[in-house]
Amino acid sequence: MERQTVFTLLDVERTYELGKAGWFGKSRGRLKALDGVRLELRRGDSLALVGESGSGKSTLVRIMLGLEPASDGRVLYGQHDLGQLDPAARKRFAREVAFIYQNARGSMNPRLRIADILAEPIRLHRLRPEAEMTGRVAELLARVGLPAEMAERFPNELSGGQIRRVAIARALAAEPQVIMADESVAGLDVSVQAQVLNLLRDLCREGGITLVFITHDLGVASYLCERIAVLYLGRIVEQGPTGAILGNPRHPYTRGLMQAFPKFGAPLTAPLKGEIPSPVNLPQGCRFAGRCPEARDACRETDPVLAEQAGRQVACHFPLEVAQ
Amino acid sequence: MSDATPMPASAWRRRFLTPIARQRTAMVGLAILAVYVVGALLAPWIASHDPTAQDLMAALQGPSAQHWLGTDSFGQDLYSRLLYGARLALVIGFASVALGLVVGVAIGLAAGLIGGRTEWLLMRITDGLLAFPELILAMAFMAVLGLGTENLVYALALSFVGPFARMTRSDVLQVKSQPYIEAARLMGVPTAAVIWRHVLPNVVSPILVQGGMRVSIAILLESGLSFLGIGVVPPTPDWGLMIAEGRAFITMAPWISGVPGLALAILLVALNLVGDGLRDAFDPSTQRE
Numbered sequence: 319m320e321r322q323t324v325f326t327l328l329d330v331e332r333t334y335e336l337g338k339a340g341w342f343g344k345s346r347g348r349l350k351a352l353d354g355v356r357l358e359l360r361r362g363d364s365l366a367l368v369g370e371s372g373s374g375k376s377t378l379v380r381i382m383l384g385l386e387p388a389s390d391g392r393v394l395y396g397q398h399d400l401g402q403l404d405p406a407a408r409k410r411f412a413r414e415v416a417f418i419y420q421n422a423r424g425s426m427n428p429r430l431r432i433a434d435i436l437a438e439p440i441r442l443h444r445l446r447p448e449a450e451m452t453g454r455v456a457e458l459l460a461r462v463g464l465p466a467e468m469a470e471r472f473p474n475e476l477s478g479g480q481i482r483r484v485a486i487a488r489a490l491a492a493e494p495q496v497i498m499a500d501e502s503v504a505g506l507d508v509s510v511q512a513q514v515l516n517l518l519r520d521l522c523r524e525g526g527i528t529l530v531f532i533t534h535d536l537g538v539a540s541y542l543c544e545r546i547a548v549l550y551l552g553r554i555v556e557q558g559p560t561g562a563i564l565g566n567p568r569h570p571y572t573r574g575l576m577q578a579f580p581k582f583g584a585p586l587t588a589p590l591k592g593e594i595p596s597p598v599n600l601p602q603g604c605r606f607a608g609r610c611p612e613a614r615d616a617c618r619e620t621d622p623v624l625a626e627q628a629g630r631q632v633a634c635h636f637p638l639e640v641a642q
Numbered sequence: 643m644s645d646a647t648p649m650p651a652s653a654w655r656r657r658f659l660t661p662i663a664r665q666r667t668a669m670v671g672l673a674i675l676a677v678y679v680v681g682a683l684l685a686p687w688i689a690s691h692d693p694t695a696q697d698l699m700a701a702l703q704g705p706s707a708q709h710w711l712g713t714d715s716f717g718q719d720l721y722s723r724l725l726y727g728a729r730l731a732l733v734i735g736f737a738s739v740a741l742g743l744v745v746g747v748a749i750g751l752a753a754g755l756i757g758g759r760t761e762w763l764l765m766r767i768t769d770g771l772l773a774f775p776e777l778i779l780a781m782a783f784m785a786v787l788g789l790g791t792e793n794l795v796y797a798l799a800l801s802f803v804g805p806f807a808r809m810t811r812s813d814v815l816q817v818k819s820q821p822y823i824e825a826a827r828l829m830g831v832p833t834a835a836v837i838w839r840h841v842l843p844n845v846v847s848p849i850l851v852q853g854g855m856r857v858s859i860a861i862l863l864e865s866g867l868s869f870l871g872i873g874v875v876p877p878t879p880d881w882g883l884m885i886a887e888g889r890a891f892i893t894m895a896p897w898i899s900g901v902p903g904l905a906l907a908i909l910l911v912a913l914n915l916v917g918d919g920l921r922d923a924f925d926p927s928t929q930r931e
Contacts, residue, residue: 383828385824385828409830411830412828412829412830413830416829417825419821421821424820425821425822425824426822426825427822427826427839427840427843427844428822428844429843430839430843438826438831438839439829442829442830442831443830
């Protein structure tokens with residue numbers, strides 16, 4: 319049986335007008351943060367979004383959360399357009415989809431105790447009677463490996479690793495069906511990182527939670543997620559099963575990302591040359607052509623589309639051969 | 643919204659009591675203020691005379707066993723008038739600041755949260771209020787409203803709306819862009835609860851500190867207006883009024899102006915000490931480890 323579709327993105331675009339300041343400011347150009355993203359998420363999927371800074375990972379997630387409107391294209395949650403949910407559906411969306419901020423400390427009101435921060439979504443959606451609140455908060459803290467005494471603390475009294483785990487606990491408090499996380503393990507202690515990753519993995523495997531995980535760490539992506547989408551300059555360049563893609567990248571950018579990732583016992587091979595170009599004035603043709611070691615004339619003239627190739631999608635005129 | 647769980651005593655102590663107690667000068671100011679408050683509260687019981695009872699036979703007397711601090715030109719007992727005057731000064735001071743704070747914070751919140759044309763309009767009104775010095779604005783309003791204690795409170799409150807509105811707006815703009823506000827909205831917290839639980843608690847402490855410091859300005863303005871004859875109506879026991887009455891007799895009976903003047907000066911110093919202490923204890927920009 320087909321699993322239920324949770325999110326459908328149909329050619330989503332997001333453009334920002336630049337330099338429009340004041341009433342008489344003139345627009346100095348448009349920045350295309352996302353350009354024709356097509357994505358489908360089914361219940362129980364775990365998707366990693368990878369790419370360099372500025373590739374549009376965060377923008378994509380913010381659009382899926384409804385925090386920013388799509389300039390063009392449609393975002394469907396279930397069967398409904400995200401921009402046109404009625405109040406009841408919007409409330410359901412708020413409960414079913416949880417977001418874990420990259421800036422975990424900033425995402426918590428510094429004037430509330432951890433207990434109140436965790437209880438807020440529970441009270442809001444009336445998930446537990448008031449009498450069970452203390453127990454539930456302790457349970458959530460235990461779930462992320464924090465002692466129950468933490469409930470009495472304020473966010474600024476917790477360390478970076480602790481506050482991230484509280485952020486995850488808050489996401490779980492709403493008993494969501496979809497969790498989106500932005501760099502939730504970056505900069506964490508290795509042991510804490512493993513603990514958090516295992517927790518998220520267990521949630522996906524046992525809880526049937528749909529996970530969207532932004533990361534620039536391909537190791538984390540391959541451990542946690544079954545599917546991976548590689549973004550470059552606002553467009554998905556390669557998408558498919560994590561194992562297949564990281565085992566045999568077909569887009570030169572994916573390969574470049576993997577080579578830039580240090581490995582034990584191997585020298586750091588030539589990583590990606592140059593910087594990610596400015597998304598304000600995109601070059602004609604393939605947007606990766608300028609940095610691509612395989613670029614040919616055709617690449618500089620026509621923009622490749624994301625095409626289905628052997629169980630995955632690749633946007634490249636001359637995809638790399640699958641090494642047998 | 644059931645916002646039940648009360649803050650445990652230990653957390654309350656840690657966040658409010660300890661930082662204040664650490665401010666030595668603030669504690670001194672608080673002690674002096676407490677004396678004034680007790681005096682004002684107990685005025686009906688510890689006053690020796692009716693504050694408005696005139697006894698022309700006993701006019702212009704120096705301090706004696708009968709009249710502890712002497713009498714004025716109408717023979718009114720200065721000690722009793724001082725106590726009732728403290729009551730009036732404190733009530734007007736706190737009431738006008740409270741009223742100005744509530745209105746100003748409401749305007750600032752609306753401007754900061756709604757934005758756009760509403761913000762522009764509200765801030766231009768605020769600019770208009772801020773263009774006048776407090777005393778001039780209060781004088782103009784007293785001229786329109788007429789004399790009286792209540793009108794004095796309104797006039798002073800009006801002159802405080804501007805600073806509170808502007809301060810609240812700038813803090814709201816800063817807090818509004820914090821991720822925790824967006825996170826709360828994302829969780830589906832209703833707008834009113836976002837304002838009440840997430841915006842207000844994060845802007846309120848500098849405003850309260852500012853409020854504490856404004857009380858002394860309010861009392862000074864109130865006395866000034868009464869001194870100029872556009873404040874409370876005589877023979878209400880009011881310090882400004884008492885100083886004005888004693889002015890003509892300053893060489894013969896300096897205590898008539900001196901007693902309320904000294905009382906006013908000490909109260910203002912105490913209030914400023916408390917205000918500075920509050921600021922040092924809670925304003926993050928001056929907070930030290």
